Every structure is written in C-alpha cells, then in structure tokens.
Amino acid sequence: MFEKTGVATREMVMTKFPPIERINRGPVAVVECYQKIPCNPCQTACPVGAIAIGDDINNIPVRDEEKCGGCGVCVAKCPGLSIMIVDGSKSDETVEFRIPYEFLPLPEAGEMVTGLDRAGKPICRAKVIRVMNPAAFDRTPVITLEVAREYLYDFRNFKREV
Amino acid sequence: MKEVELLIIGSGPAGLCAAVSAAESGAKVLVLERTFKPGGQLIKQTHMFFGSESQYASHRGVDIAGILLDKVKEYGDRIEIMLNCTAVGFYEDNVVTVLRDEKEYFKIKAKSIICATGAYEKSLAFPNNDLPGIYGAGAVQTLMNVYGIRPGNRVLMVGAGNIGVIVSYQLMQAGIEVAAVLDAAPRIGAYLVHASKLARMGVPILTSHTVKEAIGTDCLEAAIVCEVDDKFRPIPGTEKRYDVDVMCISVGLSPLNELLAMRGVEMKYVGQLSGYVPMRTENCETSIPGIFVAGDASGIEEASSAMAEGYLAGLCAAASLGHVPEDFEQRRREYLKQLDGLRSGPVGDRIRAGMAISKL
Ligand SMILES: Cc1cc2nc3c(=O)[nH]c(=O)nc-3n(C[C@H](O)[C@H](O)[C@H](O)COP(=O)(O)OP(=O)(O)OC[C@H]3O[C@@H](n4cnc5c(N)ncnc54)[C@H](O)[C@@H]3O)c2cc1C
Ligand code: SF4
Ligand code: SF4
Numbered sequence: 001m002f003e004k005t006g007v008a009t010r011e012m013v014m015t016k017f018p019p020i021e022r023i024n025r026g027p028v029a030v031v032e033c034y035q036k037i038p039c040n041p042c043q044t045a046c047p048v049g050a051i052a053i054g055d056d057i058n059n060i061p062v063r064d065e066e067k068c069g070g071c072g073v074c075v076a077k078c079p080g081l082s083i084m085i086v087d088g089s090k091s092d093e094t095v096e097f098r099i100p101y102e103f104l105p106l107p108e109a110g111e112m113v114t115g116l117d118r119a120g121k122p123i124c125r126a127k128v129i130r131v132m133n134p135a136a137f138d139r140t141p142v143i144t145l146e147v148a149r150e151y152l153y154d155f156r157n158f159k160r161e162v
Numbered sequence: 163m164k165e166v167e168l169l170i171i172g173s174g175p176a177g178l179c180a181a182v183s184a185a186e187s188g189a190k191v192l193v194l195e196r197t198f199k200p201g202g203q204l205i206k207q208t209h210m211f212f213g214s215e216s217q218y219a220s221h222r223g224v225d226i227a228g229i230l231l232d233k234v235k236e237y238g239d240r241i242e243i244m245l246n247c248t249a250v251g252f253y254e255d256n257v258v259t260v261l262r263d264e265k266e267y268f269k270i271k272a273k274s275i276i277c278a279t280g281a282y283e284k285s286l287a288f289p290n291n292d293l294p295g296i297y298g299a300g301a302v303q304t305l306m307n308v309y310g311i312r313p314g315n316r317v318l319m320v321g322a323g324n325i326g327v328i329v330s331y332q333l334m335q336a337g338i339e340v341a342a343v344l345d346a347a348p349r350i351g352a353y354l355v356h357a358s359k360l361a362r363m364g365v366p367i368l369t370s371h372t373v374k375e376a377i378g379t380d381c382l383e384a385a386i387v388c389e390v391d392d393k394f395r396p397i398p399g400t401e402k403r404y405d406v407d408v409m410c411i412s413v414g415l416s417p418l419n420e421l422l423a424m425r426g427v428e429m430k431y432v433g434q435l436s437g438y439v440p441m442r443t444e445n446c447e448t449s450i451p452g453i454f455v456a457g458d459a460s461g462i463e464e465a466s467s468a469m470a471e472g473y474l475a476g477l478c479a480a481a482s483l484g485h486v487p488e489d490f491e492q493r494r495r496e497y498l499k500q501l502d503g504l505r506s507g508p509v510g511d512r513i514r515a516g517m518a519i520s521k522l
Contacts, residue, residue, distance in 0.1 A: 003350055003354065004369045005366075006357030007361045008358065032355075032358070034354060035353065036507045036508050037212060037355075038213060038466070038503070038505075038506075038509070039214075039219060040214050040215075041215075041220035044215055057214050057504070077210075079212050079220055079355075080353065118358065118362050120361060120362050120363050121364070138210075138221075139222070157362040
C-alpha cells in the first residue's frame with residue numbers, strides 16, 4: 001500500500017510513535033523514515049545523539065525516546081521532511097505538533113487552519129501557536145500547532161483557510 | 163588552437179569536483195559549460211539533498227553549487243570556466259571542437275579529458291505527445307527555478323521517480339496545482355519520504371497508470387490516462403480524463419556521452435545505468451588512457467555520487483599528467499569508500515550491478 005500511494009498505514013505509523021506516557025511527559029521526535037536510503041543528516045544534526053543510523057548510511061534511523069528532548073533541531077534538517085515533534089504535556093485535551101512547512105505565505109500565530117492526514121484529507125481544525133523560521137532552519141520553517149488529542153496519530157499536515 | 167593540460171566537459175557537480183580535485187593536485191584545468199551558468203542540474207534544485215555530510219546532505223542543491231563554485235575560486239589561478247561553450251566534436255588527437263554562443267567555432271587540444279556532460283531526459287510515445295504544454299519535467303524545473311517562468315496552471319506529472327515527485331512538490335510551492343502523479347510501474351520509484359510529502363498535500367499518486375493520449379488543438383487541453391496490468395498493457399474501460407494545460411514527462415534519464423563514443427572509447431549498453439555507458443576502470447578512466455568519465459554521463463545516479471566520482475576522476479586525471487600528491491592513495495581510497503557507501507543499500511543494487519558490467 002505505502003509503496004503504491006506514499007501514504008503510510010496506521011500500523012507503520014504506530015511503530016514510529018513512542019508510548020503515550022512518553023508523549024505526555026514532553027516533546028519528542030517522531031521520525032517517519034521507513035525506507036533504506038543513503039541519508040543521515042538527522043543523526044548528524046541531533047545534539048544529544050538521540051538518532052542512530054550507524055556505520056551503514058542506508059540504515060533506517062532509530063530514535064531513542066529517552067535521550068530525545070524534543071529540541072526540534074532535526075526537523076528542519078531532514079531532507080525528507082519526515083520528522084515531527086509531538087508534545088502531550090500541555091493539556092489533557094490537545095497535543096502540540098511541530099512540523100516542517102515549506103510554503104508561502106506562512107501562517108501567523110493564532111490563525112486557525114485545516115488539519116490534514118497523511119493522504120492530505122481534511123480531518124480537523126488546528127490552531128497555529130508559533131512560526132519559527134530562523135536562518136539556521138535554512139528556509140524550512142517549522143510550525144507549532146495545537147490539535148485535538150484524538151487526531152494524535154492522524155494529523156500530519158495543514159492547509160491555510162485564507 | 164588553444165592547448166590545455168586538463169579539459170573538463172560539463173560544469174555540473176561531477177565537473178566542478180573534478181576541477182577542484184585536479185587543481186588541488188597542481189593541474190591546470192579548463193572547464194567547458196554549454197549554458198550561461200555553471201552548476202549543472204544543481205542550479206535548479208531548491209530542495210534539500212540526501213546523502214552524508216561529505217556530500218553536503220541537507221543543503222539545497224542550488225546552495226551546493228555555490229559551495230562548489232567557492233572551492234573553484236580558491237584555485238582561481240589554475241581553473242578557468244568557459245560558459246556558453248558547447249563541446250561538439252572529440253577527435254583521435256584529443257582535439258575537442260567547441261561552439262561558443264552558437265556562432266564562434268574553435269578547437270582545444272588537451273593532454274587529458276574528463277567527460278562530465280550529465281544526462282538527457284527520456285521521452286514517452288503517445289498520440290499528440292508533441293502538443294505545446296507537454297514538457298520534460300527537468301525542462302519545467304528549469305523554466306520555473308532558473309528563469310522564474312510559470313509553466314501553466316494545472317499539471318499532470320507522468321513518472322513517480324525522484325524527479326517526478328520533487329518537481330511536483332516544487333510546482334506546488336510555486337502555487338501551481340498538480341492534478342496527479344502517475345507511473346506505469348506498480349510501485350513508486352521515488353524515495354518514499356519524497357512521495358509522502360506530496361501525498362499529505364492531497365496529490366494522488368497513481369501507480370499502474372499510463373497516459374493514453376493528449377487532447378488539444380493548439381496546445382494541451384486534457385490528458386486521457388488509464389490503468390495498466392502487470393504486463394504494462396492498458397486495461398480497457400479504465401480511462402480517466404484530466405483537464406490540464408501542462409503535462410510533465412519524467413520517465414527517466416539517459417547518460418549523455420556521445421562525445422566519448424565519437425572519440426572511440428569502448429561503450430556498452432547497460433540497462434541498470436540507463437543507457438550506453440563507457441567501460442571504465444575503478445578510477446573512472448575509459449578504455450583510452452587519459453580519457454575519464456564522471457557523474458551521470460557514466461550512468462544515472464545522484465549528485466552525491468557524481469561529486470565523489472568527480473573528485474576521484476580529477477585526482478586520477480591529474481596523476482596521469484604527473485601531478486601525484488603525497489596522499490594520492492589515501493584520497494583515492496577515501497573517494498572509493500564514499501562511493502561504496504552511497505551504493506551499498508537496496509537502492510544501490512541496480513547501480514552495483516551496472517558498475518560490475520561496465521568495469522574494465
Ligand atoms: C529534479 C531533480 C532532483 C534531484 N535531486 C537530487 C537529490 O536530492 N540528491 C542528489 O544527490 N541528486 C539529485 N538529483 C540528481 C543530480 O542532480 C544529478 O545526478 C547530478 O546533477 C549529476 O551531475 P553531473 O555533473 O554528472 O551532471 P549535470 O549536473 O547534468 O551537469 C552536466 C553539465 O554538463 C553540461 N554539458 C553537457 N553537454 C555539454 C557539452 N557538449 N559541452 C559543454 N557542456 C556540456 C550541461 O550543460 C551541464 O551543466 C536530482 C536531479 C533532478 C533533475
Ligand atoms: S528533537 Fe532534538 S533531541 Fe530529539 S532527535 Fe531531534 S535533534 Fe535530537
Ligand atoms: S534525515 Fe530524514 S530522510 Fe534522511 S535518514 Fe534521517 S529521517 Fe530519513
């Protein structure tokens with residue numbers, strides 16, 4: 001399925017999420033990289049060595065959820081835009097996502113946007129909390145959004161409503 | 163007639179790295195480039211590249227071109243780049259004929275030559291495939307990212323390899339709608355992380371689909387697509403119409419190396435490397451001593467491997483001219499190790515098989 005559509009199945013997605021207890025403790029990276037390709041900037045970028053690829057650059061990255069502090073440095077560095085940060089520590093009703101977004105014009109903090117799933121299907125509304133676009137991110141802005149908890153495993157993208 | 167020590171044809175990542183590597187060893191280098199800008203494919207790549215740090219992974223292609231050109235500048239006294247100069251002939255006495263600005267014609271004689279001419283886009287046969295509005299995906303990318311020209315309003319992308327999905331993503335970034343990406347193969351050929359980027363923007367990726375015909379009088383107005391079975395035969399009754407004003411064909415590249423064939427180096431058709439390629443040693447030297455090949459011209463791969471091959475070919479070409487640095491063997495091994503690493507995974511299977519067949 002995934003190899004025909006580019007849309008990962010729920011089972012595949014679940015293998016990349018840490019346990020809910022870890023998500024509720026604070027921000028952590030979800031690295032949705034499923035295929036062996038010659039690539040390793042995520043490993044190189046992580047300041048605390050939480051992503052391991054090893055000697056063979058083709059290996060699939062493995063994120064250590066205990067080492068990862070959810071700093072988000074790897075998000076803008078991944079050429080596959082396959083990494084996002086999830087944070088369930090803010091409230092019981094919502095989760096915060098930090099996702100890469102390379103489209104102009106950028107949304108603004110406070111704006112309501114339409115949340116999309118992995119197939120680009122609208123699933124919910126989401127609130128933009130923060131827009132980060134420092135020089136160090138090299139034109140891959142990272143957007144923080146607040147999303148209802150029930151969409152934790154479905155939310156993956158958004159589109160502006162204006 | 164201009165005489166040079168080392169002539170490099172093409173200023174893509176392979177040609178530029180070859181120039182830097184040879185100049186570092188002490189060789190005097192002339193690089194010919196047929197377009198108005200050095201950098202090859204890199205100058206239109208606005209996305210971040212894969213690979214490892216030594217190939218500038220996670221930098222955007224266009225910025226990698228900038229990094230390589232800065233390195234070229236460091237050896238400004240030893241590297242000259244001539245733009246708008248197309249090599250059009252390559253003769254037994256190592257004379258290369260050059261057409262400048264499509265009007266001036268002259269000759270260059272070189273002691274050693276590296277062919278780093280890259281690749282050309284394959285086309286696809288279907289009724290009306292010559293309607294205006296039907297482009298190669300690379301051509302659309304050049305129009306959009308080099309010249310800032312909007313190719314149209316609604317695009318059908320034919321081919322779900324890396325180029326097809328990356329150009330689709332860049333079209334969306336430019337505010338152009340991508341109706342669908344289709345591919346006759348049953349699986350997406352692109353790296354799946356790239357495909358997923360498109361999927362989550364709602365662009366359908368239709369595998370086992372092909373174009374049946376294009377419709378339009380003066381220009382493209384619509385495309386009829388259909389499903390194919392496991393033998394790539396169209397399945398009747400599955401036709402769908404897409405109203406689009408642009409169709410991008412992205413069904414693969416072929417190595418561009420007719421100059422080497424003209425010079426008489428031993429060539430072989432190697433399907434895994436996407437076409438005719440020169441037979442060569444592990445040092446990128448062809449069957450004629452002193453003539454080297456690097457990058458997509460030697461088989462379709464990636465910029466990361468084109469750079470490593472460029473460095474290797476530059477090092478070995480300079481050595482063949484007597485410029486042998488003290489750390490020659492160490493550097494040679496390092497580039498070979500980088501290439502091995504890049505080709506070691508499952509996506510490298512095809513390349514490794516092709517390399518084995520084309521090895522002298
Ligand atoms: C859309 C797209 C996305 C890509 N993404 C990636 C990626 O993410 N990572 C990656 O590693 N690679 C990527 N690549 C592949 C990469 O760009 C190529 O593999 C690489 O550029 C090959 O380098 P090269 O130097 O061999 O050839 P090229 O870059 O094609 O350079 C060849 C140069 O030679 C010149 N030339 C040709 N013939 C002549 C002649 N007769 N006389 C004078 N000059 C001549 C051409 O004008 C050109 O400038 C991508 C390619 C495309 C099209
Ligand atoms: S979020 Fe920070 S700590 Fe976690 S893997 Fe990414 S770079 Fe490392
Ligand atoms: S940088 Fe991104 S695409 Fe590359 S290996 Fe890491 S997660 Fe995968």
